[in-house]
Amino acid sequence: xxxxxxxxxxxxxxxxxxxxxxxxxxxxxxxxxxxxxxxxxxxxxxxxxxxxxxxxxxxxxxxxxxxxxxxxxxxxxxxxxxxxxxxxxxxxxxxxxxxxxxxxxxxxxxxxxxxxxxxxxxxxxxxxxxxxxxxxxxxxxxxx
Numbered sequence: 001x002x003x004x005x006x007x008x009x010x011x012x013x014x015x016x017x018x019x020x021x022x023x024x025x026x027x028x029x030x031x032x033x034x035x036x037x038x039x040x041x042x043x044x045x046x047x048x049x050x051x052x053x054x055x056x057x058x059x060x061x062x063x064x065x066x067x068x069x070x071x072x073x074x075x076x077x078x079x080x081x082x083x084x085x086x087x088x089x090x091x092x093x094x095x096x097x098x099x100x101x102x103x104x105x106x107x108x109x110x111x112x113x114x115x116x117x118x119x120x121x122x123x124x125x126x127x128x129x130x131x132x133x134x135x136x137x138x139x140x141x142x143x144x
């Protein structure tokens with residue numbers, strides 16, 4: 001599980017980075033923050049179904065068969081956690097008993113999108129290693 005994420009981290013980082021360029025530009029230019037959430041499920045679950053739990057203003061990025069990223073426009077960390085929690089609850093209702101790891105970061109906590117995405121994967125790896133499944137984890141919950 002964690003090995004797969006580490007092996008594909010650079011490729012997924014590049015994918016997310018290219019897909020959030022407009023959000024990053026608006027964050028730097030106009031101070032419009034956005035939050036990124038990443039979700040990882042166990043094998044056998046089609047992560048594309050997770051997109052049905054997004055809002056119209058959210059941007060869904062499918063990274064792998066069981067890994068996705070969601071951009072919450074004009075969101076701070078609190079609203080990003082709330083939106084992620086709502087999506088997680090919707091996912092759990094349709095996939096009872098299935099494991100999902102979710103992490104959230106916000107652009108207003110980072111100067112560059114590259115460090116934002118790096119932290120997103122760090123928090124995801126932390127939640128997997130510490131078996132923090134079926135809950136939304138942000139950097140504040142990490143023990144450093």
